[in-house]
Amino acid sequence: MSKVVELSRVVKVYGKGELAVKALKGVDLEVSEGEFLCIMGPSGSGKTTLLNIIAALDKPTSGEVKVCGLNLAKLSEEKLARFRLRNIGIVFQFHNLLPDLTALDNVALPAIIATGDIKESRKRALELLEWLGLSSGAQHKPFQLSGGERQRVAVARAIVNKPRLLLCDEPTGSLDYESKLRVLELLKRINVEKKTAVIVVTHDELVAKYSTRVLRLVDGRILESI
Amino acid sequence: MNWRFVWFLALRYLVSWKKHSAIIVVVIAGSVFLYALTYSMLCGLEYATLSRTLGLAVPHVKVEVSPRDYSKLAELLESDTRISAFSPRLLCDSLLVVGESSRGVRVIGIQYSLENRVSKISRYIVDGSWSVRDDECVIGVVLADKMNVSVGESIYLLLPTGSLWKLRIRGVFETSISEIDSYVVYVDLSELENRLGGDKTYCVALRLKNPSEASMVADWLKEKGYRASSWEKLAGNILRLLEVERFYSNALIGSVLVITSLGIVNIMLMLTESRKKSIGVLKAIGATSREIFSIYFVVSLIYGVLGYLVGLVGAVAVAEALKEVSVEFLSEKITVPFILDSELCFLSLVFSIVVSTISCAYSAYRASTIKPAEVMRFE
Structure with a gap:
């Protein structure tokens, strides 16, 4: 299977001099197509930093990052944005839906950026919301949806452009048990049915049950494979 | 760059930010309203002042010529299509005497049939008639009041030659220009010429089809060897005064622009700050910095156009309702029309x-430079 993510000796340092904080201390990681990877670790272990670097939202201080076979260091900010748009879906802990748009428009947005076809994008977004059982809330603004529904809309937004890689940062962190299960089942469904590689960073042990591989990140280093 | 996405989100933002959008549009509309109304009044003031001055105190072009050369000049003027009419005038300063009262006046000798085509004075006759002949005169209402005379009564002019000329008042005019109403006496040109004797100089007043060509016509006449001046030169003081008026109006409009912009900058920065995370998300899902900047820029353009339409409609409505206002200018009350042209x-x-783009450019720039990883880090 081809590699979707290849990290080699990735180091990330925040700040300079005496105030410098090493968030990642030489991380090596490979993720294959169709894999469901769970990266666990306590708060401050560097999970979100690792995810941001894979998502091309942040640059490593040193080391090499290849996503979908492309070395991200060589791309400009604009090209990185377009690369993310077409290859990576991101789900944040607090859904981060745009409060000014309806659920339907939130889901359609990445497709509109990619194609410019508003009608077709909204059609595709509606199909996706139906697939997720959320069509009744399509015209609702985020504040009109429950926490679980918002997170599922956020997942729909992340996969509307059919990305090869889905990155989730604590996707169940702010949800109750019922909602957690629904979101995790959804992520598994996307992983299996759409063959999308999924990386979830979390400290929720429940996520591990849905994963094909679990890694533990402690103090900026990957310690063990479970 | 994907412009459809930019417009899609800009329009969604406009609808979603109803309250803020309404405030910004109202602020811009208010400043456009003030700007349009102030400028239309200023244009009206210029128009009213110049149209009153031109053809009354000042002709479009003035040419000085001796009576011997007048017919040659008349031939030249008749051949030029830019000139619609001309009238010879003979000017002298005299003393007007009524009983024991006397007053210094400017006597203007005219051929009333020709003067009628050049001057607007006939429109301002408030008593009697304008057609001066032989020993008749037309005087201003202020002068008539001060000398306590009226139409049909006699006055005497003590000419520079020392001779006394008895005239009957044929008409009284009221232009509301105090210099004219209290100082000018119109008499018959040939009578005045006979009484003054000698080779006096005519001041030929020209009326042009297009007053803005006055300088060109004056230059053309100078090339032909005549002493000519355009109204821009003759009414230089009034033009300078209008320039000062324009300067202060511009300063006022500039202040309005700065105050309006500061208000909008505040609102837009507040909106940008409150949507920081949304902007971070947009960038995280694939929008570029240029697209983010364009979204805010398009929003500001729409504010500008909406504000313009609302402000202009308001200004047109007020201008149409009031039509004109009375203002005091050069110590005289004049009626100023609102001139709102294209x-x-x-x-x-x-x-x-x-106003809208300057005000929104900074917040648009701030939005475009937001780093998604940084705004996401602090949940």
Whole structure:
């Protein structure tokens, strides 16, 4: 299977001099197509930093990052944005839906950026919301949806452009048990049915049950494979 | 760059930010309203002042010529299509005497049939008639009041030659220009010429089809060897005064622009700050910095155009309702019309777009430079 993510000796340092904080201390990681990877670790272990670097939202201080076979260091900010748009879906802990748009428009947005076809994008977004059982809330603004529904809309937004890689940062962190299960089942469904590689960073042990591989990140280093 | 996405989100934002959008549009509309109305009044003031002055105190072009050369000049003037009419005048300063009262006056000798085509004085006759002949005169209402005379009564003019000329008042005019109403006496040109004797100089007043060609016509006449002056030169003081008026109006409009812009900058920065995370998300899902900047820029353009339309409609409505206002200018009360022409409408559009884009450019720039990883880090 081809590699979707290849990290080699990735180091990330925040700040300079005496105030410098090493968030990642030489991380090596490979993720294959169709894999469901769970990266666990306590708060401050560097999970979100690792995810941001894979998502091309942040640059490593040193080391090499290849996503979908492309070395991200060589791309400009604009090209990185377009690369993310077409290859990576991101789900944040607090859904981060745009409060000014309806659920339907939130889901359609990445497709509109990619194609410019508003009608077709909204059609595709509606199909996706139906697939997720959320069509009744399509015209609702985020504040009109429950926490679980918002997170599922956020997942729909992340996969509307059919990305090869889905990155989730604590996707169940702010949800109750019922909602957690629904979101995790959804992520598994996307992983299996759409063959999308999924990386979830979390400290929720429940996520591990849905994963094909679990890694533990402690103090900026990957310690063990479970 | 994906412009459809930019417009899609800009329009969604406009609808979603109803309250803030309404405030910004009202602020821009208010400044456009003030700008358009102030400028239309200023244009009206210029128009009213110049149209009153031109043809009354000042002709479009004045040419000085001796009576011997007048017929040659008349031939030249008749051949030029830019000139619609001309009238010879003979000027002298005299003393007007009524009983024991006397007053210094400017006597203007005219051929009333020709003067009628050049001067607007006949429109301002309030008593009697304008057609002066032989030993008749037409005087201003202020002069008539001060000398306590009226139409049909006699006055005496003590000419520079020392001779006394008895005249009957044929008409009284009221132009509301105090210099004219209290100082000018119109008499018959040939009578005055006979009484003054000698080779006096005619001041030929020209009326042009297009007053803005006055300088060109004056230059052309100078090339032909005549002493000619255009109204721009003759009414130089009034033009300078209008320039000062324009300067202060521009300063006022500039202040309005700065205050309006500061208000909008505040609102837009507040909106940008409150949507920081949304902007971070947009960038995280694939929008570029240029697209983020364009979204805010398009929003500001729409504010500008909406503000312009609302402000202009308000200004047109007020201008149409009031039509004109009375103001005091050069210690005289004049009626100033509101002049809202297409040039002013275009300038108002430029004004509103400048206000909105300058005000929103900084917040748009701030939005475009937001780093998604940084705003996401602090949940």
